[in-house]
Amino acid sequence: MSENETPSTAPPDAAIPREMPEPSGSPAQSPRPGPAANPAPARPLHGGRTFTPRRGRVTDAQRRALERLWTTWGLEVDGSRLDLRALFDTLPPDAPIVLEIGFGMGEATARMAADDPATGILAVDVHTPGHGHLLRLAERNGSTNLRIANGDALVLLREMLEPDSLDGLRLYFPDPWPKKRHHKRRIVQPEFLDLAAGPLVSGALFELATDWEPYAEHMLEVLDAHPDYVNTAPDGGYAPGQGSRAPTRFEGQGLRKGHRVHDLRFRRR
Numbered sequence: 584m585s586e587n588e589t590p591s592t593a594p595p596d597a598a599i600p601r602e603m604p605e606p607s608g609s610p611a612q613s614p615r616p617g618p619a620a621n622p623a624p625a626r627p628l629h630g631g632r633t634f635t636p637r638r639g640r641v642t643d644a645q646r647r648a649l650e651r652l653w654t655t656w657g658l659e660v661d662g663s664r665l666d667l668r669a670l671f672d673t674l675p676p677d678a679p680i681v682l683e684i685g686f687g688m689g690e691a692t693a694r695m696a697a698d699d700p701a702t703g704i705l706a707v708d709v710h711t712p713g714h715g716h717l718l719r720l721a722e723r724n725g726s727t728n729l730r731i732a733n734g735d736a737l738v739l740l741r742e743m744l745e746p747d748s749l750d751g752l753r754l755y756f757p758d759p760w761p762k763k764r765h766h767k768r769r770i771v772q773p774e775f776l777d778l779a780a781g782p783l784v785s786g787a788l789f790e791l792a793t794d795w796e797p798y799a800e801h802m803l804e805v806l807d808a809h810p811d812y813v814n815t816a817p818d819g820g821y822a823p824g825q826g827s828r829a830p831t832r833f834e835g836q837g838l839r840k841g842h843r844v845h846d847l848r849f850r851r852r
């Protein structure tokens with residue numbers, strides 16, 4: 584897999600086919616220092632992980648970035664409590680802090696961090712090449728408002744974040760798990776929404792996007808049914824425009840296949 588390929592966490596028979604070949608050849612060597620090869624095991628929330636654990640092949644450039652930058656900008660999802668204010672200590676104490684779940688290769692995350700330096704972005708994924716790639720982009724942009732977490736976002740939400748500590752949540756193009764028998768692995772479920780409601784402050788914006796129509800309908804349905812979230816769309820449907828989102832790699836692949844993208848924006852009550 585080259586540096587420019589997109590991660591696919593879902594097994595081939597479970598994910599929408601994309602231009603995302605599985606890693607080939609020998610397993611990646613573990614960069615030291617760098618993110619742990621196997622993120623902390625998560626107690627499945629709703630019938631399985633939302634991703635397939637795998638490390639992916641790390642390019643030399645990504646490995647160098649991980650070795651150089653991970654100890655400064657990276658953190659492990661290890662279940663220990665996280666003081667977000669201390670983590671973003673270069674920002675003013677009242678700066679908004681948002682969590683992005685599943686940044687993939689990180690191009691959109693790097694863009695959003697550069698475009699909005701006053702907001703702290705904690706970006707979490709399990710994909711090591713993506714960690715390295717995002718570190719490189721952030722360094723190139725001189726962004727200091729970005730921290731990168733390695734591991735399962737569900738553990739991060741459930742065990743590490745304090746109540747009322749997040750001003751926003753971003754979930755762009757989560758794995759769609761299109762087959763019916765895999766639907767329980769989709770991250771957007773009532774239990775996930777329960778978990779996210781803890782760290783989100785009242786009024787926080789929860790932004791989602793997907794190019795998989797049935798998943799978009801599912802998102803709308805479970806969010807509408809959840810008492811802690813309210814739709815910001817005037818007609819109670821999909822949100823107009825992209826909100827805070829920069830165009831993502833997965834989105835581009837979907838658009839090239841003729842998929843329609845749906846954005847959703849809900850507020851934490």
Ligand SMILES: C[S@@+](CC[C@H](N)C(=O)[O-])C[C@H]1O[C@@H](n2cnc3c(N)ncnc32)[C@H](O)[C@@H]1O
Pocket residue numbers: 590591592633634684685686687688707708709710713734735736737755756757758759770831832833834
């Ligand atoms: C389909 S990709 C989309 C990546 C990116 N947002 C984009 O639009 O290009 C989904 C990403 O979510 C990550 N992911 C899935 N479940 C996760 C979880 N529970 N915790 C952290 N990352 C997760 C995967 O590793 C993968 O990188």
